[in-house]
Amino acid sequence: MLRLRPYPKENEALTEYLMRLAYMNSHFKLSNFLKSIKMDKPKAGRFGLWHTTQLTNLTKVLSIELGRDVTDVLQLHQRYSQTSWLYEKGRTFAELVVDFPRICTGCLAEEHVMDWRWGIATVARCPKHKLPLIDTCPQCHKPISWDANLFEFCPSCKQPWKLKASAQHFADIELSALEWKLWPEVDGTLLANSTLLADVTFATYVAARPFDMLIQAFSRVPYSANHSELILTGIQLLTSPEHRVLWDERCNSHLQDFTETIHPPMQFKHWVKGTYDESDFLNLTSFNERTEYVQKARVKYASELYDEIPRYHVDIFSLAKAVNLDIGDVTIIFESQTFPMVNTSFVGNQKMKFTKIFNMHYITGLISEFVKTPPYKDGYLTITAQTQSVIQHLCNFGDVVNAVLTKKIKGYFSSTSDLSQVIVPTEPFKIWLANMLKSSCHRPITVVDASKAIDCSNDEIILLVREKKLKWAKHKRKGEFINGSSFKTYLESHNSQTQT
Template sequence: MKFAIRPNPEAHEGLNGYLMRVAYLGGWRRISDVTKLLQWSGKANFSRVYKDTCNDLLLTAAPALLKDASQLSEALITTCDHPYLYDENRMIQDIRVDYPRVCFHCLAEDKKIDWRWSLLPIFQCQKHGSVLQDSCLECGYQFKWESELLERCPACGSRWEPLATKPQPVTESQKYVWSVFESSKAPSSHVKGWLRDICLSTLIAARPFDSMYQKIGSIPSSVRNISNLVQAAYSQLIDPLYQNQWKERLFEERAVLASYSNEASLYSSKYLAVNSVTEWPLSTALLSPNQVGFNESEVFVKPVRRKLMKVCDLRYQVTNSHVAELLKLHNSDISILVDAGVISPINSKSSTMVQLFDLLAVYKLLESIPLNENLKSIDTINITPKSALLNEYAANFGQLIADVLSGKVDGVFSKAGYLKEISIDRSKLMPWLFSQLKITCENSVSLHTAAAILKCSERCVLQLSKSMEIQLAKWGGPGRERVDGLSLLAHKLPYSA
């Protein structure tokens, strides 16, 4: 079959916009009506079409449109093949939005959709400066890929001319992002960093009071008013007034943490500052904090975490590494504290990689740790996670914390609510260190660990094995050598004594 009206692709139209216009001119309601008529067997989300799918669809559509498939592909492939669309290192990996975002001025004038309107970092029309909309301002109808959208609201019938707001100046950040998607230059690390910052800030703007953030594939399809969210993301990066109001709200919303740590109260603000890679110039944003309202959206949180909301508020869920960072410990220390029952995860996962914790419970643990000032000894040692003695005896600081808390070791914490430093009498510490060394040496140990225990180089350890002073384990070849634990212990003890 051949379509009666066969338009050519317009500049910057994109696959979904072009198919919408084909549907509009042909009197069909949806893009799917067009693909059914073409008897195209493929399935696609037209907001996020990949190159092979695009080419397959255009190859099927070309005869009905009396067009050359390769010319159609050349005009429309950018929407699914642009180098900045996807980045697995971004917090929001795909920056395409699932539904139409439009400029009412442009629809009233040209009845076409610019494919770049669907990109998360863009919230202003390049031509009119108006904020892109994803819902009808009259009835609130959430836009879908329906051809009637080119002329009026598919729900209430409102035409776009009266709804077109007064044009505004295009901000510098919007001029920059528009230039990025107009350029044919090779991908730049600066642009990648810039886009990563925007995606990180958008995720934080959607959850402004959380303690942790995880990557998501794309903006959830249920989220609307994206332009306001993205403006809030820019404001977090560039607007001092917005930043100050955000910090004030953080203190209010996370007030329960104020008695423990200001750092914990301001975590999301500090997280953005630390993880932003671009130097953002300060300026005034379009949107005031009052317009944004600092709203929280649960759909930006992974389902596995939402299932735990009854156990722990989303704001205070943290991972093993977050707990380690806040307590100034190593991840391995936290794992030992979990095994010892000092800290309990809120989920039942055995792997520390996927365990989640209640931040409030962690701080309550710290609050319960008293400062014991009764330790009076001439030969007291202060042990921290970086103490050389721990390496020399293959001991873990987390185990020392657990044993002090349980009373197995007579030590005290140097500061109340501070786990990072333990004061302990040398006469009590050395037996504990020897016990840890013996536990480690019950099995073979790596060359690196053996070198730390003997306070020498790995090469020296191999020399000792050649002179038969210690033995290598029976398994392990060149580059993977392991040392027999018992022979290492026998060699170490005389020198330690």
């Protein structure tokens, strides 16, 4: 049995209580303490998350160590499941309880108790001392570990807590109205609604990746040094026009080669749903990119073709917007691997089309080679997605763009951010189209494509089959595919008729 067996405090959750229990009984590392009280598989990390088996086992060993019924201790954990706003699917941070310890040095100097609310990813400061919560030692810069020494000093360098002047000056700054809304009552009641939480988590993420065009959600918040500063910077993004101007300028200088439609400030305006009163500019002017907020798969399995700078990563929706094409046409280009994917491990999985990532920097470089004015005035056609001759040859506009980018035909674009029209030399283009039609006719053709090509309805195609002018394709479901060579024959006779 443990020598000292305190009851939980009102503001403790399970891990915070265990930390105090360890401290009072002269144990320090939380994992060692759990081992010493003979937990089956002593938990060693992810202390924000306790599984049912871990809880069951803990109940057993704790009731022995405390010599009493420990329902009250386990209820500390239920606080999380009863506080509904802590988890919401679809939010930038789905789970708000973090796995790393965060502390108010002011509170710890007064009483050796950790408040459960310090572990919430949207809480930046202790309302009593107005100090930012720390997760990293201000002196040795090591992450603070789950070690009960933290009640007195840094478990790594053993120096007493001493905040930097930049953090200390917050003691004179009142919490903003928004920060107050994000600080829950001890029972979990929160003023902030789900829109506000969605906006704050999103803004916090943007503060971590200020120049990234891609936004990726996290189920658990990754550790990165000084999480509180990140939250405050996010809040500043929401509430300070001055800060947004600074950010906009920095984005323009970093991302000058790209169309503004995919610049982070544009996306920010689009995604933020609430409206926010202006509040003080907190003078957090650094725009440091935090690597912890780039999901490993994006850089780990990246193609070695080019340097991976996560800033330039885009998903297929942003890519389409950035080059002014529709998703279908972009898909044709990426499926032929002209627009390579960043994450090569995803190749081949069509279902995951929408999770694929592209490098805008590489793609812009690829297109720029074709951004020119044609050398002669005459003998060119301007092709767009509406050009009839393309559809009549069973092609998509994406095929034309792809043929230009892969140099199968000559072609010219007006800018790297606009592939919606391409100028091609007339004669070689006609030959290319004819060849495309020819090769398409080696395969069965869908009724939809066939009707588009000859500009008629699906029923008229069926009628043509009945009249034996077209044939159904073999080995395909009847009524859906036309035999390619019958279609070619039909086109040839149809064209010669219309020409005479």
